Amino acid sequence: MRIFRVTPAGASEIDSLPTSLAAQSYLWIACGRREFELEQARIQASLQALAGTTLVDLHLSDLLNNQLPSHYDYTSKYDILVFRRLAAGQSETDLAHPGEVLTQSIKRSGPPVLRRIDTSPVGFAVFDRVLLTVHPAGCQVLDQYATRLLSSTAVASRVTGVHLPPGPADLMLRIVNQMVDGYLELRRELTRQLDHWQSELLQPKGRFSNWSSLLDARISLHQLDEICEDQRSAIQDWIESLSTWEPNETNGGQRGLELLKVRSRDVLEHIERVVHHVRRLEQNAETAVQMHFSAQSNRTNDIMRTLTALTAIFLPLNLIAGIFGMNFQFIPLLHQQTGFWWAIGSMALTAVVLGILFWRKRYLVRTSAGR
Numbered sequence: 141m142r143i144f145r146v147t148p149a150g151a152s153e154i155d156s157l158p159t160s161l162a163a164q165s166y167l168w169i170a171c172g173r174r175e176f177e178l179e180q181a182r183i184q185a186s187l188q189a190l191a192g193t194t195l196v197d198l199h200l201s202d203l204l205n206n207q208l209p210s211h212y213d214y215t216s217k218y219d220i221l222v223f224r225r226l227a228a229g230q231s232e233t234d235l236a237h238p239g240e241v242l243t244q245s246i247k248r249s250g251p252p253v254l255r256r257i258d259t260s261p262v263g264f265a266v267f268d269r270v271l272l273t274v275h276p277a278g279c280q281v282l283d284q285y286a287t288r289l290l291s292s293t294a295v296a297s298r299v300t301g302v303h304l305p306p307g308p309a310d311l312m313l314r315i316v317n318q319m320v321d322g323y324l325e326l327r328r329e330l331t332r333q334l335d336h337w338q339s340e341l342l343q344p345k346g347r348f349s350n351w352s353s354l355l356d357a358r359i360s361l362h363q364l365d366e367i368c369e370d371q372r373s374a375i376q377d378w379i380e381s382l383s384t385w386e387p388n389e390t391n392g393g394q395r396g397l398e399l400l401k402v403r404s405r406d407v408l409e410h411i412e413r414v415v416h417h418v419r420r421l422e423q424n425a426e427t428a429v430q431m432h433f434s435a436q437s438n439r440t441n442d443i444m445r446t447l448t449a450l451t452a453i454f455l456p457l458n459l460i461a462g463i464f465g466m467n468f469q470f471i472p473l474l475h476q477q478t479g480f481w482w483a484i485g486s487m488a489l490t491a492v493v494l495g496i497l498f499w500r501k502r503y504l505v506r507t508s509a510g511r
Contacts, residue, residue: 142171145158161269168273203220219265219378225262269307306399310403382397
């Protein structure tokens with residue numbers, strides 16, 4: 141568990157949960173899911189002392205559930221946001237043992253970059269002066285933002301215009317924004333992998349063999365699309381809830397509330413970029429498969445057209461050979477010395493004429509050769 145006290149002057153990490161807060165300050169409590177499960181009595185007591193209320197049982201279950209989709213809920217005293225992250229990592233929990241680190245890595249299908257994307261949920265409980273975050277074990281996003289928050293204190297003391305998060309809600313949105321941007325950093329590698337598969341699929345003479353990985357990638361992209369849709373719905377519900385807030389001292393008055401709405405819309409815009417990118421990748425994968433089968437169909441048509449033309453060329457030759465192979469006693473040219481050469485010459489002439497005719501009609505030309 142990491143505890144941070146944030147004031148307009150700066151942020152500092154403290155060792156234990158305080159029983160009271162100074163004016164114009166708030167608290168950020170960041171703990172792992174298993175740690176929250178073990179320390180929930182102490183955390184609940186601290187929330188009662190600092191915020192005047194505790195988390196209800198259903199919200200406790202939501203924060204401990206490692207399979208919960210992104211969603212938003214609220215009470216008169218606090219707001220709950222569960223947000224599934226899209227970051228490189230491993231899912232850390234077992235359904236029967238929430239919060240415990242797995243000793244074995246989870247086997248996922250699809251390309252390597254999709255196998256490394258962790259979609260574990262992160263829970264946020266936003267009070268007026270307390271932010272409680274429940275995250276998976278080894279969550280680098282929160283650790284990175286904690287380091288960034290502490291370093292921003294030193295920068296803010298030297299540079300004018302650098303502001304720390306003014307309240308728990310703003311801090312929550314900044315963390316969520318960093319979680320969304322974490323996927324935007326992974327999209328280049330994912331795009332590169334799918335582009336490589338597309339180039340293999342469209343090779344006219346190549347044989348694509350990674351069908352299982354490609355199909356797994358399409359399934360994974362569809363799942364990511366559903367996760368992003370849940371994320372967008374949760375943030376939209378949060379934005380709608382902000383419209384009912386009244387300006388007060390805890391949210392920075394009218395200006396602070398407006399800035400909070402602006403940051404919320406910015407987070408929503410980032411999520412929509414992720415949704416657009418995931419859907420584009422899913423569509424590209426589908427299009428590449430369709431183009432592959434279309435190219436294979438054209439190649440099959442080329443082969444069948446060539447075989448049909450060759451069959452049409454040899455049919456007259458078979459006819460001539462069949463005529464001279466009849467068991468009649470009197471057949472023209474049959475008993476002449478030059479009869480054989482006349483038959484061979486007529487066959488060759490027929491074959492050449494038909495070959496030239498079919499070539500001019502492009503029956504013997506492969507469509508892929510002209511590209």
